[in-house]
Amino acid sequence: xxxxxxxxxxxxxxxxxxxxxxxxxxxxxxxxxxxxxxxxxxxxxxxxxxxxxxxxxxxxxxxxxxxxxxxxxxxxxxxxxxxxxxxxxxxxxxxxxxxxxxxxxxxxxxxxxxxxxxxxxxxxxxxxxxxxxxxxxxxxxxxxxxxxxxxxxxxxxxxxxx
Amino acid sequence: xxxxxxxxxxxxxxxxxxxxxxxxxxxxxxxxxxxxxxxxxxxxxxxxxxxxxxxxxxxxxxxxxxxxx
Numbered sequence: 001x002x003x004x005x006x007x008x009x010x011x012x013x014x015x016x017x018x019x020x021x022x023x024x025x026x027x028x029x030x031x032x033x034x035x036x037x038x039x040x041x042x043x044x045x046x047x048x049x050x051x052x053x054x055x056x057x058x059x060x061x062x063x064x065x066x067x068x069x070x071x072x073x074x075x076x077x078x079x080x081x082x083x084x085x086x087x088x089x090x091x092x093x094x095x096x097x098x099x100x101x102x103x104x105x106x107x108x109x110x111x112x113x114x115x116x117x118x119x120x121x122x123x124x125x126x127x128x129x130x131x132x133x134x135x136x137x138x139x140x141x142x143x144x145x146x147x148x149x150x151x152x153x154x155x156x157x158x159x160x161x162x
Numbered sequence: 163x164x165x166x167x168x169x170x171x172x173x174x175x176x177x178x179x180x181x182x183x184x185x186x187x188x189x190x191x192x193x194x195x196x197x198x199x200x201x202x203x204x205x206x207x208x209x210x211x212x213x214x215x216x217x218x219x220x221x222x223x224x225x226x227x228x229x230x231x
Contacts (some may be wrong), residue, residue, distance in 0.1 A: 019204040027211045115210045 003062060003104055005055050012054045020050045028088065036104055038094035042087050049085040053077050056143065072154065073115040078148035082109035083136045106136040117154045124153070 009017070028041045059075045061069055075088075086105045090096060090104060099108070110121055110132060121129060132149075155162035 023204045023208050023211070026208055030212065111211075115207060118210055120213075 003059070005051075008058045012058060017050055017054060019049060020053070024050065024082075024112060026116055027115075028108065030105065031111060032088065032108055036088075036101060038091050038096050038101065039088050039104055040091055042089050045085050045087040045089075047086050049081050052085060053081040056081065060144070070147075071116045072147040072150040073143070074152040075116040075150045076143045078116065079113035079136065079146060080141070080143040082112060082143050091099075103133055103137055106133050108136075109136060113150070114153075117150060117157075119154065119157055123157055128153075 024046060025041060025043075033039065033041070057069055057073065060066070060073070060077075083106055088105050088108055090101070094101075096102070107121070108130075114120055116122075124132070152162045154160075
């Protein structure tokens with residue numbers, strides 16, 4: 001079974017990559033851009049984000065012999081690669097005020113990730129949201145650890161024992 | 163220095179098996195989920211995304227401003 005990035009992406013297939021690309025593009029256009037007009041979504045970086053996500057997730061699935069990744073891993077790998085790739089950029093003419101605009105990629109990442117758990121950011125408490133933003137922006141994290149966090153969040157939101 | 167025997171791969175694997183065969187642990191690390199978005203169509207994902215209300219951004223702004231360094 002081929003394991004190079006090129007071969008992994010071939011196995012994932014162009015259609016899957018493009019579909020996710022357009023989903024994230026739409027989420028940005030509808031949910032982020034109207035509230036952050038000083039920003040734009042860099043399409044090359046977004047494509048790179050999506051390809052890195054599929055490559056990394058498939059790599060993990062191959063290593064652990066996982067047929068289908070669970071939604072916590074999908075959410076975590078989505079968050080990881082949006083935060084790493086930072087596809088939302090500030091316009092050259094932007095004169096942003098407020099710290100949140102510098103965290104727009106982290107906000108986008110959390111939004112796109114939590115949707116996989118059928119959850120949204122406004123369901124998180126302020127301290128939890130702040131902690132997640134701080135972790136994504138300032139700390140080193142890996143997707144596998146983040147998937148455990150996603151599992152815990154989902155349990156908490158659904159009143160289940162983690 | 164104590165002359166310890168060199169453990170085999172099988173011995174190490176057997177030791178791990180005792181711990182990681184526990185269902186609760188494998189649920190997080192090796193869970194296979196047929197309802198994952200690997201197989202769910204993107205339309206369902208997008209539909210969920212659109213359900214998130216616009217008011218959420220005011221909340222985001224407030225919360226993000228509170229982050230200290």
